[in-house]
Amino acid sequence: MTPLLVIASKELRDSLRNRWLIAATLVFTGLALAITLFGGAASGTVGITNLPATLASLASLTTFLVPLMALMLAYDAIVGEDEQGTLLLLLAYPLNRTTLLLGKYLGHALLLAIAMSAGFAVAALALLGLSDLDASTVLMAFGRFTLASLLLGWVCLALGYLISVYVSEKSTAGGVALGVWFIMVLLFDLILLAVLVATEGHVLSDTLPWLLLANPTDIYRLLSLNDAQGALTGVLALGDGLPRQPLLQWGALLVWGALPLLLALRRFRTRHV
Amino acid sequence: MTILNLSSVTFRYGNGAGVENLSLTLGPGEMLGLLGHNGAGKTTTIKLMLGLLTPSQGDVTVLGNRPDSADSRKNIGYLPENVRFYPHLTGRESIEYFARLKGVPPAQARRTLETVGLGHAADRKVRTWSKGMMQRLGLAQALLGQPRLLILDEPTVGLDPVATRDLYQRLNELRANGTAVVLCSHVLPGIERYLDNVAILSDGQMVVQGSVPELRRQANLPVQIRVRGLADREAVQRQFSDDIIRQVNAHGLELDVDEHHKLDRLAALLDHHPQDVEVHAPSLEDLYCHFMQQHGGLNP
Structure with missing residues (x-):
């Protein structure tokens, strides 16, 4: 086994042992099942409503949950090992820093993939079993949804790693990670909305929609609403000003994943241990 | 290699x-x-x-x-x-x-x-x-x-x-x-x-x-010889007055002798029939303190 896989598999085994994986899988399964079965309760019906509405409600929850889980998984990846005293030892082994960071990232990325795929798959099967929806439509839609959620998770992992290599104390990293989460899921949209309302939409009306791409959770919401067809509400209404190109959204999310990871790798190479 | x-x-x-x-x-x-x-x-x-x-x-x-x-x-x-x-x-x-x-x-x-x-x-x-x-x-x-x-x-x-x-x-x-x-x-x-x-x-x-031997030569610290149970301590003190000498207990002496004279002094001391002799070459600790003092880096 190469050092990369040795490190990745240790992360997997650690989270099997501390039951992170089982807990995360249960959370995703429970959440997806609840939304699928009772998502229509707000509109007065209990039971399966329709596929776009189900995915839209599911997305509104994963928008909060996935970044939080990913950031909490990643924030201490490097600074935690440093504080624990094991980083110095690891770096004296025959592996370079890029391998160490990518190995840990790979392990964490796989963890998110397992937990989300399992959770959403159960929900998709439940939906198929309890409704007469077309199987391929449901699977395709859930597949796209899972992939988008996963990509959002991986983006937030990368942001967590960036935090983890920059700060020198674990507690600081935790605080910064929470701050980043707060900005991503709440503050950013709030500010955009405030600008929109205050200027009655007249200022920067060409630029503002593109600002949505500056927040990975907004890209994710746009992406997951593609299947919901129409109905962009709140700050996402800005998305109407964007070319509705799934490729643009996927691409933006990929950039959001790659860039922090590359920056983290660069910073880690010069970090003193 | x-x-x-x-x-x-x-x-x-x-x-x-x-x-x-x-x-x-x-x-x-x-x-x-x-x-x-x-x-x-x-x-x-x-x-x-x-x-x-x-x-x-x-x-x-x-x-x-x-x-x-x-x-x-x-x-x-x-x-x-x-x-x-x-x-x-x-x-x-x-x-x-x-x-x-x-x-x-x-x-x-x-x-x-x-x-x-x-x-x-x-x-x-x-x-x-x-x-x-x-x-x-x-x-x-x-x-x-x-x-x-x-x-x-x-x-x-x-x-x-x-x-x-x-x-x-x-x-x-x-x-x-x-x-x-x-x-x-x-x-x-x-x-x-x-x-x-x-x-x-x-x-x-x-x-x-x-x-360690090289450092000993370079430091040129004295070897410490400790003798105990001497019948006539004054005679020994007179004979070795060139060396730095300290009295220990009632019948003991401690001598700081040059590394080169170590064996001569020992042989001469044995003529006085002491009950016990201990020889201490400068330890690594002594050498360390010596060189640190020389370098001015040791706190008093």
């Missing part, structure tokens, strides 16, 4: 601390003692040897390669000061993890655990271990894959005297097979007989370097 070579190595941290113009060479089977006070630059020197820091000037090579190359690293065993492990792993899981990273078969890793006397605790979580056990696990991981260069930072901290002797015996066996050892230690008594060379650092600079 050189195992480790540092030539005119300089490294500075942002705050100005660091090491300056260090040169060291270590051949197969040799053991170097790296001594110095806290903050003297020992750990920085070790990190340079491991390639964890890159010198701003000068060169570090391990077996002719850069120290951070995979080839070098496979041949280096390193025990950090206050080594720590993942508390949730057992001893066996810990050693197997590090073995896989080094490309060493798990079976060999488990044997290494036995040789440091941790076989009985292999299936217990490291969280429950004592400091001494942790230290031995640290040693076990350093020994993985028969390294040709062992770098040990304070290896005897937390070890009882028996375990300490075991450690040095094991090091001697390894040295017989050609492993070179760098030993960083605060604990000076008892280690001088294992060291081929001593390097004393202070404030990032090499104060002195050489074998």
